[in-house]
Amino acid sequence: MRDPNNFIPFSGVASRVGFGSGPGHVAPRLPEGGLRRAQNPGFKMKSLLGCALPALVFGLAFGAPEARAASGDTLREVKARGELVCGVTQGLDGFSLAGSDGSYAGLDVDYCRAVAAAVFGDAAKVRFRPLSSKERFEALKSGEVDVLARVTTWSMSRDTQLGVIFAATNYYDGQALLVPTSLGVSSAAELDGARLCTNTGTTTELNITDYFRRNGLGFELIAFEKSDEAASAYEAGRCDVYTSDASGLAAMRLRFANPAEHVLLPEIISKEPLAPAVRQGDEQWLNVARWTHFAQLNAEELGISSENVDQIREEQTALAARSQGNQEIQRLLGLGDDFGASLGLPKDWAYQIVRQVGNYGEIFDAPHGPGGALGLARGLNALWTEGGLQYGIPVR
Amino acid sequence: MTASAETPSSGPTRAASRPAGSLLYDPKVRSIFFQVALLVAVIAFFAWIVQNTTANLRARNISSGFDFLGNTPGFQTVTTLGTYLMDVSGRAITYLDVLKVGLINTLLVAVLGVVTATVVGFVIGVFRLSSNSVLYGFSTIYVELLRNTPLLLQIFFWYFAALRAPWVPDARGRVSFFWDSFHFNITGLYGPYPLPQPGFDATLWAVALGVALTVVMRWWARRRQDATGKQFPIFWGAVGLIVGLPLLVFLLTGSPLRWEAANFVEDGPVLRRGFQKGSGMLLIPELIALWLALSLYTAAFIAEIVRAGILAVNKGQTEAAHALGISQGKNLRLVVIPQALRVIIPPLTSQYLNITKNSSLAVAIAYPDFFSQVQISLNQTGRAIELIVIAMLVYLTFSLITSAFMNYVNSRMKLVER
Numbered sequence: 067m068r069d070p071n072n073f074i075p076f077s078g079v080a081s082r083v084g085f086g087s088g089p090g091h092v093a094p095r096l097p098e099g100g101l102r103r104a105q106n107p108g109f110k111m112k113s114l115l116g117c118a119l120p121a122l123v124f125g126l127a128f129g130a131p132e133a134r135a136a137s138g139d140t141l142r143e144v145k146a147r148g149e150l151v152c153g154v155t156q157g158l159d160g161f162s163l164a165g166s167d168g169s170y171a172g173l174d175v176d177y178c179r180a181v182a183a184a185v186f187g188d189a190a191k192v193r194f195r196p197l198s199s200k201e202r203f204e205a206l207k208s209g210e211v212d213v214l215a216r217v218t219t220w221s222m223s224r225d226t227q228l229g230v231i232f233a234a235t236n237y238y239d240g241q242a243l244l245v246p247t248s249l250g251v252s253s254a255a256e257l258d259g260a261r262l263c264t265n266t267g268t269t270t271e272l273n274i275t276d277y278f279r280r281n282g283l284g285f286e287l288i289a290f291e292k293s294d295e296a297a298s299a300y301e302a303g304r305c306d307v308y309t310s311d312a313s314g315l316a317a318m319r320l321r322f323a324n325p326a327e328h329v330l331l332p333e334i335i336s337k338e339p340l341a342p343a344v345r346q347g348d349e350q351w352l353n354v355a356r357w358t359h360f361a362q363l364n365a366e367e368l369g370i371s372s373e374n375v376d377q378i379r380e381e382q383t384a385l386a387a388r389s390q391g392n393q394e395i396q397r398l399l400g401l402g403d404d405f406g407a408s409l410g411l412p413k414d415w416a417y418q419i420v421r422q423v424g425n426y427g428e429i430f431d432a433p434h435g436p437g438g439a440l441g442l443a444r445g446l447n448a449l450w451t452e453g454g455l456q457y458g459i460p461v462r
Numbered sequence: 463m464t465a466s467a468e469t470p471s472s473g474p475t476r477a478a479s480r481p482a483g484s485l486l487y488d489p490k491v492r493s494i495f496f497q498v499a500l501l502v503a504v505i506a507f508f509a510w511i512v513q514n515t516t517a518n519l520r521a522r523n524i525s526s527g528f529d530f531l532g533n534t535p536g537f538q539t540v541t542t543l544g545t546y547l548m549d550v551s552g553r554a555i556t557y558l559d560v561l562k563v564g565l566i567n568t569l570l571v572a573v574l575g576v577v578t579a580t581v582v583g584f585v586i587g588v589f590r591l592s593s594n595s596v597l598y599g600f601s602t603i604y605v606e607l608l609r610n611t612p613l614l615l616q617i618f619f620w621y622f623a624a625l626r627a628p629w630v631p632d633a634r635g636r637v638s639f640f641w642d643s644f645h646f647n648i649t650g651l652y653g654p655y656p657l658p659q660p661g662f663d664a665t666l667w668a669v670a671l672g673v674a675l676t677v678v679m680r681w682w683a684r685r686r687q688d689a690t691g692k693q694f695p696i697f698w699g700a701v702g703l704i705v706g707l708p709l710l711v712f713l714l715t716g717s718p719l720r721w722e723a724a725n726f727v728e729d730g731p732v733l734r735r736g737f738q739k740g741s742g743m744l745l746i747p748e749l750i751a752l753w754l755a756l757s758l759y760t761a762a763f764i765a766e767i768v769r770a771g772i773l774a775v776n777k778g779q780t781e782a783a784h785a786l787g788i789s790q791g792k793n794l795r796l797v798v799i800p801q802a803l804r805v806i807i808p809p810l811t812s813q814y815l816n817i818t819k820n821s822s823l824a825v826a827i828a829y830p831d832f833f834s835q836v837q838i839s840l841n842q843t844g845r846a847i848e849l850i851v852i853a854m855l856v857y858l859t860f861s862l863i864t865s866a867f868m869n870y871v872n873s874r875m876k877l878v879e880r
Contacts, residue, residue, distance in 0.1 A: 200841065207522065227844050229522035250732050260733060261540075261633070261649065266825070266838045272536030286540045286739065288748075289838060290828040295618075299828070302625040303632040303648050304747065306733060346523060 140344070140351035141185070141410050144212055149191045152178035153211035156196040159317035160436040161217050161237075170194045171434035174215040177236055177342060180423040181213060181358045184415040189422035198292075199268050203228050206345060213342055213355055217311065219269050220341040232341040233355035236426075237436065238446035238455050240334035241273045242312040244319060247329050249306060254333040258283040261305035265293040273336035274309050293318070311338050316440040354409050361398065361416040363458030365425035367449055368395050372424040375399070379417060397461050405461055416461070426456060515847065530843045531558045537838055539563055539830035540746060541739065543570050557839050564835030565856065568821055571752055571831065572860070575817040578757035580810075583764025590769045601765065608762035614823055616759055621751035621827045634735045636726060645724060645737070651745040652737055654721035661718040668708035675707075676700045748829035756817055763813050771806035772798065803875045811868035818860050832856060 144150050154162035154174050162172040175194065183189040195211050206214040207229050217239070218224075220232040245251050254277070264270045266289045278285045288305055290296035297318045300308035308315065312334060319325045344355050365371070370378055379399050385391030386401045396402040399420075400413040409415065423429065430447060431437035437444070448454025485491050519526050535557050539545055545563050589601035608616070624630065625648060631637055636645040636652075645652045676699070683694035712719070724742025727735050737744075775798050783793040825834035833853060840849045 200837065203844075204846070223844065226523070227525045229524045248732065256731070256733065258733075259739060263828075266834070266841060268841070271838065272842060275536045275538060284739070285538075287538055288540050288828045289537065289830070289834070291825045291834070291837075295826060295828070298622065299625060302622070304625055306633070 137348050137350045138410065140212055140348045141354060144185060148186075149193050150178065150182045150185060150213065151193050151195055151211045152181070153197045153202055153205055153214040153216050154178070154194050155216050156198060158217060158314060159320065160313060160434070160439040160442070162194070162196075162215070163434065163439075164194075164196070171432075172439075173237060173429055173435050174217065174342070176423050176429035176432070176435070177215050177359065177362075178213060180362060180419045180429075181355060183418040183422040184354065184358050184361070184409075184411055187412060187414070187418045189418075199265075203230055206230055206343060209345075212351070213344055215342040217314070217340045218343055220339045220343075221269065224343075229346050230343045231346045231352055232343045233352060234359040235339040235341045235455075236359050237313065237340040239311045239313050239338040239340050241270055241309060241336040241338055242315055242334055243331040244300070244308045244310075244315045244328050245306060245331060246303075247327055251331070254331050254335065255281065255283075257285070257307060259285065260307050261286045261288060262307045262309055263288050263290065263296045263300040263305040264309050265290045265296040268310075269336070269338070270310055277335040297321070309335075311340075313436055313440060313442060316442055320440070350410055354411065357409060357416075357461075358419060359426075360458045361419050361461070362423075362426040362429070363449065363456050364394070364398055364461060365416070365420045366427040367451060367458055368392070368398065370395065370398070370420055370425060371428055372421055375417065375420045394461070519847075524844070526845065526848065528845075528848055530839075530845055530848075531561075532556050533843070535560050535839060536842055539835070540748075540828075541744060542567050542746060542749065542830055545830075557843070560835050560839065561832070561852070564830055564832035567749075567830055568818070568824075568832040568860075571749060571756065571821050571824070571829070572818045574753050575756040575760065575821065576814050578753065579760040579764055579813070579817060582757060582761035583813075584768050586761060586765035587768025587772070590765060591772060605762045605765050608759055609766070613755065613759050613820055614826060617752060617755040617823055617827055620754045621747065624747050624751055634732065636737070643721075643723070645726070647736070648747065649737060649744075650747055651750065652724035653743045653745075654723050655741075655743040657720045657722050659718040659720055661715045664715050665708050665712045665718075668711040669704065672703040672705075672707045675703045679703065746829070748824070748827050751827055752821065752824050752829050752831075756820060759820075760813050760817050763816075764810065767806055767809045767813070768802070770809075771802035771804075774805040775801045800875070804872075804877060807868060807872045807875055811865055811872075814864050814868065815861050818864065819857060822857075 152175075154170065154172075157163050158172070160172055162170055162174045164170050178192050178194065179189040182192040185191075195205070197205050197211070197214075197216055199216075202214055202216050202218065203224075205211050213233075214230070215236070217237070218232075219239075220235060224230065225232055243254055243257070245257075251257060257278075260283075262274055262285055264274060264287065271287060271289055274285075275287065286305075288296075288299070290299065293310065293314070296310075297308060299305065301322055308318070310318070312330065315330060319328050319330075322328060342355055342359070344351050365375075378395060379401070382391045382396050382399065382401050386396050393402065397405060399417045400406060400415065404413045406413045406415040412418075424432070427444075427449075429435050430444065433439065436442045436447075444452070444454060446455045448456065450457040516526070533556060534554050537560070538555070539560065542563070543566055547566055586601045586604055589597040590605065592598050592601070629637070631647045633647060633649050636647045638645045643654055679694075679699050680696055683696050683699075687693055722742060724744070725738040727738060729735065779797050779801065780793055783797045788797070821831055822833035824831035825837055828834075836849050836853045840846055843849075
């Protein structure tokens with residue numbers, strides 16, 4: 067909602083419902099002729115009230131049944147379109163936030179740029195589509211976006227029932243509780259009878275309900291549609307606790323009038339592996355999404371960053387000519403066997419990712435990343451070699 | 463087909479100009495054909511949608527069905543009339559329960575909104591016709607301001623105005639009024655809760671008896687007026703029967719009603735202070751804000767409808783009434799308003815329907831109405847189509863019942879021609 071150029075709400079609906087295609091119809095038709103994407107900037111619809119949802123439900127109803135993505139479809143479509151469409155948040159510090167000039171920045175944004183770098187060799191060929199938490203899965207399923215990198219928790223029901231599939235965890239988060247210091251509470255166990263503010267459309271209300279029921283604590287849940295209103299009501303004192311993902315709370319706290327009056331409780335009450343997702347049925351595209359993340363992890367592990375990648379590549383090229391040097395680095399940077407072809411990508415896919423976007427540590431600690439913008443420590447997101455959970459699957 | 467038997471009767475002069483008995487040109491046959499064709503097309507269209515949707519859902523590994531309604535939802539709502547009426551203690555709460563809670567909450571805010579909007583709308587509408595420039599100016603500003611700003615904005619305005627007003631104390635404080643029987647703070651408006659004691663039944667029976675006697679009295683008064691021309695003060699009689707009689711019974715039975723005050727704790731751990739859950743009667747700020755926003759917004763529209771209705775009554779009617787010696791008050795009650803209502807009621811129906819439908823904006827400020835419960839359930843179960851169908855059916859039913867009732871009122875009010 068921050069960038070009118072990038073935000074084309076439900077541009078696909080008009081054509082999907084079957085009343086003709088829009089004027090500026092960009093993507094080629096799928097071979098089966100089912101889901102088509104059309105850009106029609108004149109067709110705007112307020113997502114409030116979820117009026118989008120019925121529209122998307124009908125979109126699903128009218129789409130031809132054979133329109134399910136088959137392996138290779140998405141990559142072909144993205145290449146033909148000349149840009150990647152990436153679903154991101156409507157504004158969350160550290161993950162995806164639009165600047166005043168309409169550019170996006172954050173961990174998820176950098177992930178999307180890395181995918182674009184792998185596919186096109188150009189990290190700029192990506193269009194960001196801000197999505198509310200309720201729209202996101204429908205937007206992905208209906209082909210509105212190619213990748214959903216929107217701080218989305220990977221869970222079994224989402225993986226198996228929604229028609230989407232998660233690629234890899236790019237941020238290990240957990241749900242936490244923010245309370246005013248004036249409450250004098252130091253642990254979640256003291257919160258019996260508390261009023262909780264949260265926002266709907268995510269797993270937060272489910273987790274908090276589970277946690278309070280499990281611990282036999284009474285509570286009242288005040289569930290807002292959007293996190294902005296929830297935070298505003300919390301700040302006004304409507305509730306005692308505001309609960310959301312720890313990263314989101316850290317971002318929200320910075321926006322309060324007086325951040326020092328609020329404190330995060332030590333308990334992390336849920337596992338929130340935030341992961342990019344793609345449509346089910348297109349394994350090739352799933353691989354592209356998954357290996358983009360692993361390439362960034364492997365690059366960090368091997369000490370390759372955007373600054374030294376050209377130098378390392380030169381050294382290794384020279385060494386490879388004599389069958390020497392670090393095989394792992396050579397495979398990753400496309401100097402040995404061609405690992406890009408099996409993904410449908412150029413041989414230097416991972417090199418482009420690292421050169422144009424950086425390794426995982428770089429995008430985490432970038433000024434706009436979770437480390438820079440929110441001051442969050444690597445914690446669980448450190449590499450496995452440093453006691454974290456980020457473990458790059460080997461390229462071989 | 464009876465239509466084919468009637469074909470020759472389509473007119474001897476016209477039939478002479480082309481082959482007799484041509485079914486193609488028979489208007490009756492043609493109309494039946496087109497009706498049947500349309501019906502088949504509509505049925506086929508919906509059958510195709512259903513078939514296509516299920517095929518799509520299967521192809522995308524999306525589960526469907528209504529079995530989820532019996533599952534336990536992973537959320538619970540803030541205390542409202544809905545949660546109070548739907549007591550689920552002692553058994554597992556289900557999605558069906560939370561939907562019912564939402565249903566009650568939607569009905570509550572819709573009924574409150576309709577009543578308030580009607581009262582405010584009528585008053586402002588009459589002000590709009592006032593020759594008093596203060597009343598006229600106020601009502602004009604009111605209508606133009608509220609009618610021309612988005613409802614969602616007004617909901618946010620009332621909600622955050624209420625939450626952030628400096629005179630509203632936080633959750634641990636309170637402001638009391640009406641001799642300490644009512645209190646408010648940021649968590650809501652608290653009042654005493656009536657607990658009926660044994661013997662209270664008599665008062666309820668007295669109310670029923672009062673209503674029945676009023677009906678009889680009205681019938682008797684009308685007959686007497688027709689026969690003798692004498693009038694009976696029906697209004698005061700009704701007040702006496704419906705309010706006075708039960709009050710008398712209530713006092714005679716020893717006032718069997720206990721008022722349970724809201725329990726306020728002032729010391730102990732900070733979190734424990736303030737009003738305690740489940741004591742007294744509570745109006746949450748979300749309900750108050752939604753109620754205010756919906757009624758004041760709709761009242762602006764109703765005011766214009768009322769103004770139009772009153773202006774639609776010819777001035778000659780009033781002059782004729784005055785010429786007959788009918789007083790100003792009776793003129794309004796017996797001549798102007800009955801005729802104005804004929805114009806007012808049809809558009810008023812639309813406004814009532816709007817209140818119910820607009821109440822679904824509640825989710826923005828966390829009032830647990832039906833649509834917000836649907837949305838949360840939808841997110842937790844992923845059954846988008848099933849829940850949206852339920853939501854559409856519920857709002858459709860509400861709207862149809864409202865318009866059926868208003869159509870009945872309209873038929874009672876419309877001009878009876880002799």
